[in-house]
Amino acid sequence: MGASLTGGGAGGGVEETGRGGGAGYGSPRPDQRHRGGDGSEEDQAAAPTPPARRRIPVWQESLLLLGLAIVLALIVKTFLVQAFYIPSGSMEPGLEINDRILVQKVSYWGSGSPERGDIVVFEDPGAWLSAAEASGPTNLLTDAMSRIGLYPTGGHLVKRVIGVAGDTIECCDEQGRLLVNGEPLDSSGFTLNDDDCDGPMLSTCEWDAGPVPDGMVFVMGDHRDDSADSSYRLRCGGRKGEACDDSDAFVPVELVVGKVFARVWPASRFDLLERPDAFEALED
Numbered sequence: 001m002g003a004s005l006t007g008g009g010a011g012g013g014v015e016e017t018g019r020g021g022g023a024g025y026g027s028p029r030p031d032q033r034h035r036g037g038d039g040s041e042e043d044q045a046a047a048p049t050p051p052a053r054r055r056i057p058v059w060q061e062s063l064l065l066l067g068l069a070i071v072l073a074l075i076v077k078t079f080l081v082q083a084f085y086i087p088s089g090s091m092e093p094g095l096e097i098n099d100r101i102l103v104q105k106v107s108y109w110g111s112g113s114p115e116r117g118d119i120v121v122f123e124d125p126g127a128w129l130s131a132a133e134a135s136g137p138t139n140l141l142t143d144a145m146s147r148i149g150l151y152p153t154g155g156h157l158v159k160r161v162i163g164v165a166g167d168t169i170e171c172c173d174e175q176g177r178l179l180v181n182g183e184p185l186d187s188s189g190f191t192l193n194d195d196d197c198d199g200p201m202l203s204t205c206e207w208d209a210g211p212v213p214d215g216m217v218f219v220m221g222d223h224r225d226d227s228a229d230s231s232y233r234l235r236c237g238g239r240k241g242e243a244c245d246d247s248d249a250f251v252p253v254e255l256v257v258g259k260v261f262a263r264v265w266p267a268s269r270f271d272l273l274e275r276p277d278a279f280e281a282l283e284d
Contacts, residue, residue, distance in 0.1 A: 080105060082257065083264075084121055084156060090221035090228070091119070091158055093192045094273070100265035101158070105258040113253055114217050116180070117279035118161045119260040122219075125251050128157055128228065156257060159229050163218035168210035171199030171231070186278045193224035200225045201232040209234055209246040216250035 056064075086099040095101065103121045114120050163169045163180060170179040176197040177184040187198055197205035201224070209230065212218050221227025230251070234244040263271050 082121075084158065086158065089226055090223050091160075092223040092226075094190060094222055095119075095158065095260075095263065096269075099263055099269065101260050102262040102264055103258040104261045107259050108256065114161045114164065114256055114259070115275070115279075116161055116164060116167075116282055117275040119158060119273060120161055120217075120219070121156050121158050121257045121260060122251055123156055123255040123257065125255055126248065128233075129155070158260065159219035159221055159227070159251075161217050162220050162230070163210060163212045165212050165214045165216060166210075167212045167218065168208065169212075169218055170208040172197040172205050176205070180282050183282050185282065187222075187224075187276075189278060190276045191222045191224050192226075195225045198224055199231045201227065201229065202234060202236050204236060207231070207234055207236050207244050209244060209249055212250060215253050217253060217256070218249065219251055 082103050082105070084101050084103060086095045086097055086101065089097055101121075108114065162178065162185070167181055170182075173179055173184050175184070177186060178198045179185070185198070191198070193200065195205075199205060199207060199220075209218060218230045220229045220231055230246075230249040233249045234246055235248070236244040260273055263269055263273060
């Protein structure tokens with residue numbers, strides 16, 4: 001008689017995996033269980049090991065990070081924000097000697113330009129600074145740091161914009177206030193002055209300047225009687241009624257680095273600086 005395909009006898013019939021004790025197609029023979037096949041221990045051991053990634057030395061990684069930091073600092077200094085310090089008392093009471101300030105450059109991108117009331121930092125337009133003031137940081141480390149924007153830069157001036165292109169500035173009305181295009185500027189809320197008028201750097205309180213040429217600004221220090229600013233360079237000669245020479249009094253807009261927006265040091269004097277409301281009355 002022939003063997004049954006479903007039987008469980010001693011013949012050579014086929015059994016389902018896991019049912020009988022025979023060695024059918026469903027399970028490997030004992031001598032094959034560790035010789036190969038997908039997922040076996042021998043296959044895993046024989047599989048090629050991926051090469052380990054080469055790690056750069058710590059010193060090279062440190063140099064790379066330092067280089068990236070310097071490049072980032074240069075980009076920030078050139079296009080966005082730059083630090084400066086205050087070397088004199090010409091902008092008191094708002095800015096005192098050795099205050100650290102931040103100057104943003106975004107406002108003057110493209111067609112933007114300084115507005116009345118802005119505190120601006122600008123390059124020396126021509127012998128406004130003494131040799132000592134123009135020198136900036138005096139040792140190699142601080143000089144190098146200032147060049148990449150990691151230390152406050154010297155050799156610049158900081159003043160407030162009083163007049164822009166087309167403006168005429170006069171000193172002064174009966175209350176000692178400056179007149180900008182005939183409108184009085186009440187600067188009592190942000191200036192320091194022990195004199196009788198708001199333009200006392202000349203020997204007379206009667207002077208005028210302008211119209212301000214295109215591409216120029218007229219600037220003054222908030223410490224009105226202690227600031228070698230645009231008014232100081234009018235060279236009126238001291239005789240009442242003599243015409244002033246304003247040829248050296250204006251600052252080219254192209255020399256303006258940016259607008260002061262924050263006083264960051266000392267920490268106790270940290271403040272965000274805004275344009276005084278007094279300048280709103282001068283708007284066209």
